[in-house]
Amino acid sequence: MTEAVMMSVEALQNRVLAIFERAGLNKIQAAALAHVIVAGERDACKSHGIYRIEGALRTVKAGKVKPDAVPALAPDDGSAIVRVDAQGGFANAAFELGVPALAERATRLGIAAMVINDCSHFSALWPEVEAVTARGLAALAMCPSYATVAPSGGSKPLLGTNPFAFGWPRKDQPPYVFDFATSVAARGEIELHRRAGKQLPEGWAIDAAGNPTTDPVAALEGAMMPFGGHKGSAIATMIELLAGIMIGDLTSPEVLDYLGTTILAPFHGELIIAMSPEAFAKGRPGDPFARAEVLFETIVGQGARLPSQRRFAARIQSEAKGISLTAAEIAQLDALLAGGLAAVN
């Protein structure tokens, strides 16, 4: 049995990169995937860490994502829309290609949008909004998912868990960032309750007949509920409209029809909106970045957390001392590196 290991962020990056290249991904796809997966592990965000490697490779093995895709940035058409065609590859590589153009456009025009089309999407959105904030811009990001959530007052799965993320740049420290599912809970949490034989909290789900249930098995056959009642349901619907229909890509029910399963990474598009606080605040009193710090201090000063605070604390630890991986995790990485796609269930 391999021993538990303390691995530097860079060493883990190289290991994960090698796994993806061994499985047949080209350098562009492998590097972008390794980057977000290692970022998750580094930030102690285990649900988006190395645990995700197998899901990404399972999608490759099923032929539902192109491992050798080369994303294409459309030429500047004079508008505020930056378009990246992921060419059937992962969203992450397409995002990395487009973000300099998005930042240039938003800095020049004040507000701009990036559309990613025809991509496979399986990562959190916070690495993307963080990348935009690193260029001094505020960012909004959203995308559909698979139809597993009923609209408020409805009885059947229609909406996705549709993540919604936002970032605001801060000087000399990590940005203000939130990134959450618009469902009340993640599907994985319901699965964990099922395995543990535990009832769900009230309000999480409905059964196949549309009745409220606390039974995780009935919930998995039924639908999850949006967060915050009709308000969260409205936001999830907005995400279908803006980041599915408006950008000419699949909605959550169309994704599920296309894949026929929720164990592969969903195939759809993504919308990122970037705004320049400097451009917006121009000619107005006060420095927006300094004023935002006053707001954050007041939040923290009354005992509330800023979102992502725990993640940023873990990042400091990981960068100083490395990332701790269990013997089982190391064995899994070794098996994937040795076996490539054949090692994927």
Add this chain to the structure above:
Amino acid sequence: MTEAVMMSVEALQNRVLAIFERAGLNKIQAAALAHVIVAGERDACKSHGIYRIEGALRTVKAGKVKPDAVPALAPDDGSAIVRVDAQGGFANAAFELGVPALAERATRLGIAAMVINDCSHFSALWPEVEAVTARGLAALAMCPSYATVAPSGGSKPLLGTNPFAFGWPRKDQPPYVFDFATSVAARGEIELHRRAGKQLPEGWAIDAAGNPTTDPVAALEGAMMPFGGHKGSAIATMIELLAGIMIGDLTSPEVLDYLGTTILAPFHGELIIAMSPEAFAKGRPGDPFARAEVLFETIVGQGARLPSQRRFAARIQSEAKGISLTAAEIAQLDALLAGGLAAVN
């Protein structure tokens, strides 16, 4: 005693316009205010109907809004930001001035933003997102309020009830529109519980010491809670950042400091983002407007409502048969028309 009356939308518009002009508002301010107030009454949205006239006039009487302000549209600077200086008047007149420029910019660039600065804001946001959808565009609108809501995990009022609104244009029928406070309940609802001697539902509020309370009196001395726990709290914080700080205008705590009360209309700014589905969907398969109809049909088909459905049903009634006003409401309108600002408490 005056009898109950059925009044046409146009007749009510003229009556409310006359009240505002009698109270000293110039034509621009009076017409824009009458428009949104009559729209509220027409849509059976009583909390934003003629009941609001007195609050608007109270703010004029207190010298916290300029009744004769002439909003100013900044010249096109080649960016995607349309700026309107409300010059200390109501937001509504500034919005009406800026909306053609916003629509032109969003149609041309795909996405654009309108910033309204130095305005008094007391109306719902749905009349504004509806006006943008009437030009074939999707719209997001948001603004701060007064600090009456504690951040999730916090203990004191900091955030406003910060409304968040969205609209999507539909052909030959009213748009898809939502508009909600990011607090779990409106302050007025807590006041109604107090008057009725009823306890609040759990989760609505905390007392002055930061502990959860169901006592409406303790809640009014403490703080309201955001909707949807930490997720709603994050959205309300985002609104402070984007529609307060980024646009160089007041945040909710600054509004409350400036006014010293919550009985006057808050003075701050507003952010509206407009997007062209035609521009975004260009070159992609499918017509975004037709695809959106499929989504709406599926929502309604499973027994869920679309937001604003009740409001649009009331609108059809009002436009066909007029608006029913009680004798007390007519008497109040008569008193305001006869007395002007002197009739305002």
